[in-house]
Amino acid sequence: MNIEAKLRNAAQMNEKNFQMTRYISIFAAMRSKSGYIYVLFLVVVSMMVSSCSKYQQLLKSNRNEDKYTAAVQFYEKKDYDRALPLFEQLLTISKGTSKYEMVFYYYANCYYGQGDYEEGSFYFENFVTNFPNSKYAEECSFMGAFCYYLNSPNSSLDQSNTKKAMLQLQLFTNKYPKSTKVDQCNQLIDLLREKLMKKDYETAKLYYNMNDYRGATVCFKNLVKNFPDTKYKEESLYLCVKSYYNWANNSIETKKEERFKATVEAYNIFIDNFPKSKYVKESEGYFEGALKQLDKKRIAEKITLGN
Helix, strand or coil: CCHHHHHHHHHHHHHHHHHHHHHHHHHHHHCCHHHHHHHHHHHHHHHHHHHHHHHHHHHHCCCHHHHHHHHHHHHHCCCHHHHHHHHHHHHHHCCCCCCHHHHHHHHHHHHHHHCCHHHHHHHHHHHHHHCCCCCCHHHHHHHHHHHHHHCCCCCCCCCHHHHHHHHHHHHHHHHCCCCCCHHHHHHHHHHHHHHHHHHHHHHHHHHHHCCCHHHHHHHHHHHHHHCCCCCCHHHHHHHHHHHHHHHHHCCCHHHHHHHHHHHHHHHHHHHHHCCCCCCHHHHHHHHHHHHHHHHHHHHHHHHHHHC
């Protein structure tokens, strides 16, 4: 046996000894519960590192068919964080090919899946623009509007997105009146409308609580005008009476008459709508107070004219 053969045999023996030692160590570790968990942890970490390494290699490669296959698989597993970068690369590469439509469709849905509704609405809308005759056009048109709905903030914040959502949902129902999504759109519009209503109510109450009675009267009147069926109508009309009265009381003499008259008008509107309201007694107090002030004004004018 030559020297090279001896060295080769020695190396093989060392490898066998190493593997045997490794198996013995693993077996010993598995004999205890904590050791088993540790070994399992190492196996999982090893698999994750291997998986990440393969994913990074795929991202850097030119194997576009493999990228598409993997991206769809990640998407179907709802692993949008991995699917999105692959579709993003394919979006540019596939433009002008038969796969472009599907790549765009998956790409928009990945943003939705991640909860990025602003980007989602943007790409759903762009999908409809780019593929108006697609079998997915109706779905994406709805999803674009739905993303606006999901991106609508609570009533205490700016409601620009809420108004956009209502508009987009209405446009969808106009464009697809026979869609199975129409009922859902109408329900969502009602919810958004309720949010805008609440926003207007909270704004009016804010003015009222700050003793800005002029601002309160404007906001309460607009609330009832814009939402005639609002659940806040009774309270709003009552607070409108009270706000006009307080505003008149705090006004300069030359403005008091017109504002006490506005108090009387506000009372008449309130009592016509809610003759049995729990606020009737209080509102009558402001009404009578306004009439007394107007009578005083007339008496004062007569005395002045008599002189």
